[in-house]
Amino acid sequence: MTTERDRYAERMMNPPAPLDRKRVLTIAFIAFVVVFFLWQTRSIILYPFYLLVTYVHEMGHGLAAVFTGGRFVSFHVYPNGAGVAYTDGGNQHLILVAGYVGTALFGAMLLYLANRVRRVTLVSYGMAAFSSSLRSFWRFGRLEYDHRNHRLFAIMIGVTAGVGFIALARYGNRTANVLILNTFAFIIGFNVINDFLYLFNNQTIGIDDIPNDAAAMAKLTSTPTASWIILWLMISILMMGIAAIYAL
Secondary structure, eight states, rough: OHHHHHHHHHHHSSOOOOOOOOOOOHHHHHHHHHHHHHHHHHHHGGGGHHHHEEEEEEHHHHHHHHHOOEEEOOOOOOOSEEEEEESSSSSSSHHHHHHHHHHHHHHHHHHHHHHHSTTTHHHHHHHHHHOOOHEEEOOOOOGGGGGGGHHHHHHHHHHHHHHHHHHHHHHSOOOHHHHHHHHHHHHHHHHHHHHHHHHOOOOOBTTTBBHHHHHHHHHHSSSSSHHHHHHHHHHHHHHHHHHHHHHH
């Protein structure tokens, strides 16, 4: 008698064939059209995704700090979709780059993996692990007690996203996983472009008296803020374009 455990072991030993390219292109096209329509209408449906993109952005700063020898003290996400990360030490240049460019790289990798990995549910599980990994890199410090509600809001976003991606991987079929992952990748792409346009029109605006990433990099390197916005935008578009070509 074949048990559920035996069937699971068989599925792991014999992964399913990848979705045919025509089907992948169709799913990706549907995801793009849906995101494009929702973006034009400023639909409230996108609100949770805005917050998750901010989560990815601030996590990029924190991870860059950790990987360059510094500390990820804390970060906060605000209900309007803005965010701020507090780090201590590390390579300040890479930490600043890891926000916008890191988010674009994340979206590019997600787009590629969602359309190329044979067992796509593993990508969803990976998204769940990333979303829930905040406490693994967060170190207690004085700044952690500032803006407590915004800090808890950030944690709630990560945990909720983690649960959602686990449910998608566990109960969603392959088409649903590919569709949702593509949708999130395209949302990241649209959001990255929108953020750079906002930065270009508001080059000195930040949060909590902290300048935005481009203004901070300009001050650190004594160069024009606009030059960093344009450079990061070009790099981001290049990465997302390459990912789209190889993924689709």
